[in-house]
Amino acid sequence: MxxxxxxxxxxxxxxxxxxxxxxxxxxxxxxxxxxxxxxxxxxxxxxxxxxxxxxxxxxxxxxxxxxxxxxxxxxxxxxxxxxxxxxxxxxxxxxxxxxxxxxxxxxxxxxxxxxxxxxxxxxxxxxxxxxxxxxxxxxxxxxxYIGSRASPAPMLKEYSGDFNMAFEQIVASMAVMNQKAHIVHADLSEYNILCFRRKFYFIDLGQAVSIEHPWAEYFLQRDIRNMVNFFMKKGIKTSVDELYKSVTGNARTKEFIVE
Ligand SMILES: Nc1ncnc2c1ncn2[C@@H]1O[C@H](COP(=O)(O)OP(=O)(O)OP(=O)(O)O)[C@@H](O)[C@H]1O
Ligand SMILES: [Mg+2]
Known part of the structure; x- marks a missing residue:
């Protein structure tokens, strides 16, 4: 057969x-x-x-x-x-x-x-x-699988705990992703981070690129803007320049906005 x-x-x-x-x-x-x-x-x-x-x-x-x-x-x-x-x-x-x-x-x-x-x-x-x-x-x-027996982990969008802790943890992960793993997520948002037992998991990585990708800098700045917009709404004081510095270790010299 x-x-x-x-x-x-x-x-x-x-x-x-x-x-x-x-x-x-x-x-x-x-x-x-x-x-x-x-x-x-x-x-x-x-x-x-x-x-x-x-x-x-x-x-x-x-x-x-x-x-x-x-x-x-x-x-x-x-x-x-x-x-x-x-x-x-x-x-x-x-x-x-x-x-x-x-x-x-x-x-x-x-x-x-x-x-x-x-x-x-x-x-x-x-x-x-x-x-x-x-x-x-x-x-x-x-x-x-990230989640409990009863339900999958909620997205950062649905999170209602300590936003200072969430921000600190996510920024630390973004810095390692950039400076050590040399990867840009390229679709980072409150929808693509899951929260489980006070830990924040990055998901949806099909589009993530190496930092050598010709568009990497644009994708990175877009990811950073998304995080800044989300966390500012949650009362965190930050800015694109500040987060850029924390994530890359360098000051932002050029602004990329191509929508
Ligand atoms: N490993 C996992 N454990 C638990 N839930 C998950 C896992 N991976 C994905 N999910 C759930 O599935 C949802 C969609 O996953 P993902 O973000 O990877 O797909 P997507 O590309 O956004 O899908 P689409 O673009 O078709 O909407 C997530 O928001 C999350 O709720
Ligand atoms: Mg997704």
């Missing part, structure tokens, strides 16, 4: 749905055939046991809480249909770490999933809080 007909049978039999906590209609809305196949591959080689529940469903990805060897993980499924080539290639093309990749419309989403995992590995080397990356396969990225 070839691969395609095996999949055909699998889909017809609904067998894969036994491992997914959702009904047929929802599964069809969420997954295209190639994604079902990729998820099934991870199930058949026991990388994951079953999909528990969707944590988040966005424009370009769906994140699931999944179980493997009895423990929870997060599986990020990049949507094959909506990841826009035009909006992502520049984050890959200028990054020397990925210069050997053949960037094509058909495989860019796979490079994107790999890039997220590689970036997480880099941050972990320097002990910057981020999910522990496990593996990537096609448009899937598997990482540790």
């Amino acid at each position: 070839n691969d395609e007909s095996a999949l055909e049978q699998l889909l017809k039999s609904n067998e894969y749905l036994h491992h997914i906590d959702m009904d047929r209609k929802t599964a069809d809305l969420v997954f295209d055939r190639r994604t079902v196949k990729a998820i099934y591959k991870l199930m058949s080689d026991r990388t994951i046991e079953y999909l528990d529940f969707p944590i988040s469903s966005g424009k370009e990805s769906v994140v699931f809480k999944v179980f493997a060897k009895g423990k929870p993980f997060a599986l990020k499924v990049y949507k094959l249909s909506t990841l826009r080539f035009g909006s992502v290639w520049r984050y890959i093309e200028g990054d020397r770490r990925f210069s050997k990749e053949q960037i094509k419309r058909s495989n860019i989403v796979f490079i994107w999933a790999k890039k997220e995992i590689v970036n997480m590995e880099e941050l972990r080397k320097y002990k910057i809080p981020t999910p522990r990356p496990l593996m990537y396969y096609r448009n899937l990225a598997l990482m540790s």
Whole structure:
């Protein structure tokens, strides 16, 4: 039996749905055939046991809480249909770490999933809080799950604790990211930081680039502006110049605003 007909049978039999906590209609809305196949591959080689529940469903990805060897993980499924080539290639093309990749419309989403995992590995080397990356396969990225049994960790946007502590911790992580890991997040905001047990985790790292990327300085200043805008609303006294100095160790000499 070839691969395609095996999949055909699998889909017809609904067998894969036994491992997914959702009904047929929802599964069809969420997954295209190639994604079902990729998820099934991870199930058949026991990388994951079953999909528990969707944590988040966005424009370009769906994140699931999944179980493997009895423990929870997060599986990020990049949507094959909506990841826009035009909006992502520049984050890959200028990054020397990925210069050997053949960037094509058909495989860019796979490079994107790999890039997220590689970036997480880099941050972990320097002990910057981020999910522990496990593996990537096609448009899937598997990482540790941040949260409790009952619910995934809230985003910084939903945080209501001590903002001085949050700011201090996030700035310290941004400084290590910049000066040691040499990476710019490039989509940093209160939506892409999770708070769990008073620790702030950086997530959503597909677009993060090396500081050698030609646009790195622009991305960095945009990240810094986002953090300054958020924390100023929470009563923290700071400024773009001040945060820039804390993060890079240098005074800001040039302002980049390209919107
Ligand atoms: N490892 C994780 N543990 C727990 N929750 C997570 C994890 N990773 C992501 N999430 C949840 O899923 C949401 C979306 O994840 P992420 O920010 O990585 O995707 P996204 O690229 O923003 O998705 P989209 O652009 O499609 O909205 C996060 O806001 C967070 O709530
Ligand atoms: Mg996000």
